Amino acid sequence: xxxxxESGGGLVQPGRSLRLSCAASGFTFDDYAMHWVRQAPGxxxxxxxxxxxxxxxxxxxxxxxxxxxxxxxxAKNSLFLQMNSLRPEDTAFYYCAKDTERNMVYGMDVWxxxxxxxxxx
Amino acid sequence: QSALTQPRSVSGSPGQSVTISCTGxxxxxxxxxxxxxxxxxxGKAPKSIIYHVSKRPSGVPDRFSGSxxxxxxxxxxxxxxAEDEADYYCCSYGxxxxxxxxxxxxxxxx
Numbered sequence: 001x002x003x004x005x006e007s008g009g010g011l012v013q014p015g016r017s018l019r020l021s022c023a024a025s026g027f028t029f030d031d032y033a034m035h036w037v038r039q040a041p042g043x044x045x046x047x048x049x050x051x052x053x054x055x056x057x058x059x060x061x062x063x064x065x066x067x068x069x070x071x072x073x074x075a076k077n078s079l080f081l082q083m084n085s086l087r088p089e090d091t092a093f094y095y096c097a098k099d100t101e102r103n104m105v106y107g108m109d110v111w112x113x114x115x116x117x118x119x120x121x
Numbered sequence: 122q123s124a125l126t127q128p129r130s131v132s133g134s135p136g137q138s139v140t141i142s143c144t145g146x147x148x149x150x151x152x153x154x155x156x157x158x159x160x161x162x163x164g165k166a167p168k169s170i171i172y173h174v175s176k177r178p179s180g181v182p183d184r185f186s187g188s189x190x191x192x193x194x195x196x197x198x199x200x201x202x203a204e205d206e207a208d209y210y211c212c213s214y215g216x217x218x219x220x221x222x223x224x225x226x227x228x229x230x231x
Contacts (some may be wrong), residue, residue, distance in 0.1 A: 035220070037167075044124075045159070045167060045210050047220040059218030062122050100172050104218055107157025107172035114166055 002026035002110050004096045009115030012086055022079040022096030022112060030054070030074035033099035035108055036081045038092035038117075048094070049081065053102035064090075086119045093117075125150065125211055125223035132229040133201045141226045143194040143211030149221055151192035155214035158187055158196045162207045170209075171196060198228070206230045 008020040020036070036048040049060045049070040058070055069082040079096055094115050097108035126144040133139040143150065143158075150156060158171035169178050171187035174194065184199045194213070198205055211223035 037222075044208075044225040045161075045212075045222045047212065047222055050218060050220060052218075057218050059220070061219070095166060097167075104220065105173075105214065106155050106176075107169070107212060107214075108159075109169045109172055109178045111159075111166045111168065 002098070004098060004110060004112030006094065006096050006112045006115040009094060009117045011118045011120065013121050014087060014119055016086055017082070017084045018086060018117060020081040020083065020094055020096075020115060020117070024077045024079065024096075024098070027098070027110075029072075029077040031102060033057075033102060033104045034070075034072060034079045035097045035099060035104070036070060036079075037095045037097055037108075037111075038090075039095070039114075040089075040092040043092075046092075050099070050104045051079070052104060057103060059104060083117070086117075088119050091117060091119050122215065122219060122221055125213060125221055127209075127211060127223040127226045129224075130227040130229060132231055133198075134231045135201055135203065137201050138197060138199045139201060139228060140198075141196045141209055141211075141228070143196070143213075143223045145192050145194075145213055145221070147192060149213040149215040150189065150194050152216065153214045154189070156187065156189055156194040157212045158185075159210045159212065160205075160207045161210065167210065201230055203230050 098110040
């Protein structure tokens, strides 16, 4: 069974850092690009960041560029999101999602259950 | 990176068809065959129902179909069922390894 399990969320003060992880199983992890997508309370989906199969290509939403860094460890079937200089507006449910191709091309086909990040003093 | 435009809500009776539009620009929807659609029930994670404009992941009923014309993509749900009541989001590649989601549409089954 294809599965994505996020972890690392929690309550953090503004300006601090947090690192999210996503453990993948049930598919050949290094054959696919991966993404992080978030959803603020009561709001719609927002694409945050994506990384190609070999980490050769990464992309970021303007709202997080320069503060967040996506990475992956293909040997450990894991995806990460390092979030620095967190702001209250980063408060959201963060989902890990698998792409349908090696590069970020056609969209996502598998989603995790998400992890909650709350930025508040 | 402006969000793609979707109608706030659409509704239909069981058995009917509904179509959700997703309007972008030539820099995203119109520029790439990379539109995808996601269904989200309240309190649940999103589920992929369409990728690459019109392809369905395994297990998604063929009642769901996608298309694109110019800068506008569409999702059609045929034979509407009660379990189709959910929020639906479109998404498009926007170039330079960026994706953008739509504003979301609530589908109500009357």
